[in-house]
Each structure stands twice: as structure tokens, then as C-alpha cells.
């Protein structure tokens with residue numbers, strides 16, 4: 376597919392003008408959370424050393440990733456894939472490795488991690504782009520698959536997001552939401568308070584305004600390809616898995 380870019384810098388295509396306010400705060404938060412990694416650490420994700428403070432979380436993410444890449448392997452035709460909120464690009468890279476015939480576009484609005492991603496992952500079927508999805512016309516009906524891996528919570532309005540993503544899909548195209556929280560309606564306020572407490576303790580209370588809690592009812596028309604089930608037996612057996620369900624919408 377042809378992508379209309381305003382400019383290219385450090386191998387990242389800039390599709391819309393840069394807004395750095397969110398990006399700067401997001402990176403400062405990630406640094407405090409010890410979630411900014413070296414190039415070498417990123418090149419190994421979702422695998423980390425046991426010293427990594429988030430090693431346990433990454434172990435669970437390895438399971439979600441493997442589930443998804445197995446799924447992608449079952450596709451007979453080459454897939455054009457948009458990975459929204461790709462961050463440092465590790466998940467886009469995992470998809471690019473499934474088949475050279477697939478083409479992956481990793482999109483984000485945080486320039487620092489995008490430029491790091493494009494420095495680390497150099498594959499002919501993988502391109503990193505900066506862009507506000509609500510301002511990109513050229514994505515209309517372009518994609519077989521759109522993934523949101525841990526990024527849906529940064530979009531304030533799920534219905535607006537869904538409508539836009541649906542317009543980006545080819546007929547029978549799919550939206551996949553992985554490793555992302557959804558909440559029962561009566562839990563939304565409580566979750567919002569928890570998020571505010573968390574970011575306040577971290578020293579960035581203003582970040583809470585960028586983290587949104589979506590109701591589970593918004594994905595009621597999605598298939599559930601993996602369902603998180605709290606199980607004492609699995610816990611006792613040490614069989615831990617992602618606490619987030621995997622949702623698929625098919626156009």
C-alpha cells in the first residue's frame with residue numbers, strides 16, 4: 376500500500392503533525408515505571424532477563440503473543456496489518472517474523488519509542504509511522520488486520536475509535552484487542568480512582584486524564600478467542616496466563 380507522509384525522520388514516516396504533550400508525559404511515566412528498555416532488551420522482547428522488574432508480566436505476555444502469532448500463521452493470504460500503539464515495536468516485529476509476505480505498519484504517537492523501534496527492527500515488511508488515526512484519510516479500507524495490544528486504554532472514546540478502525544478495514548478485515556483491560560459498568564468509577572491514585576503516587580497525577588476505562592459491553596459484538604479465567608487450581612499449579620481476554624471483531 377502507498378502511504379502519504381508529511382516527512383521521514385530516522386526511518387519513521389510522519390503522517391500527521393507531531394503533538395508532543397502526551398508523548399513527553401508518557402515517556403516520563405514509562406521511565407519512572409522502569410519500562411524504558413535498552414535497544415538490546417527491546418530486541419529480545421517479549422523475552423526478558425529474570426532481573427527485569429517486569430519479568431513476571433512479560434512471561435504472561437509471551438503467552439498472549441504466541442497465541443496470536445499461531446493464529447496469524449493460519450492465514451492463507453498475505454496480510455496487511457496495522458499495529459496501533461506499537462510503542463517500541465516488539466509486537467509489530469513478532470508479527471513481521473511470522474511471514475515475509477505479511478506487511479506490518481506499527482503506528483504510534485510517541486516519537487522516542489517509534490524511532491527506537493525503527494532503529495532496532497529493520498525488516499523489509501515492517502514500517503513504523505507516527506500518526507493521529509483520526510486525521511489519516513489514506514488508511515480507508517487498507518487493512519486485513521488491525522491490532523491494539525495494550526493501547527486501547529489510551530483512547531478516550533471507544534465508539535469513535537471502533538468506527539475509525541472499522542473504516543480502515545478491508546471487507547472481512549479483523550480488529551484484535553490483546554492484553555487490554557475492560558470493565559463491568561459498575562466498576563468504572565472504582566477503576567478510575569485506582570488509576571488516579573497510581574499516577575499520583577508515581578508523581579504524575581495528570582497522566583490519569585490520558586488513561587481511559589472502557590466498559591466490557593463495547594466489545595460484546597467481538598469474538599473472545601482467549602478468555603481469562605481466575606482458577607485456584609491453575610494458580611496452585613503455577614499455570615499463570617494473561618489476565619486479559621483476547622477479542623476479535625470481523626467486518
Ligand SMILES: C[S@@+](CC[C@H](N)C(=O)[O-])C[C@H]1O[C@@H](n2cnc3c(N)ncnc32)[C@H](O)[C@@H]1O
Pocket residue numbers: 401459460461462463466482483484485488506507508524525526529530
Ligand atoms: C502500554 S503501550 C503498549 C505498547 C505495545 N503495544 C506493547 O504491547 O507493549 C501503549 C502505547 O499506545 C500509544 N498511544 C497512546 N495514545 C495513542 C494514540 N492516540 N495513537 C497511537 N498510539 C497511541 C502510546 O504512545 C504507547 O506506545
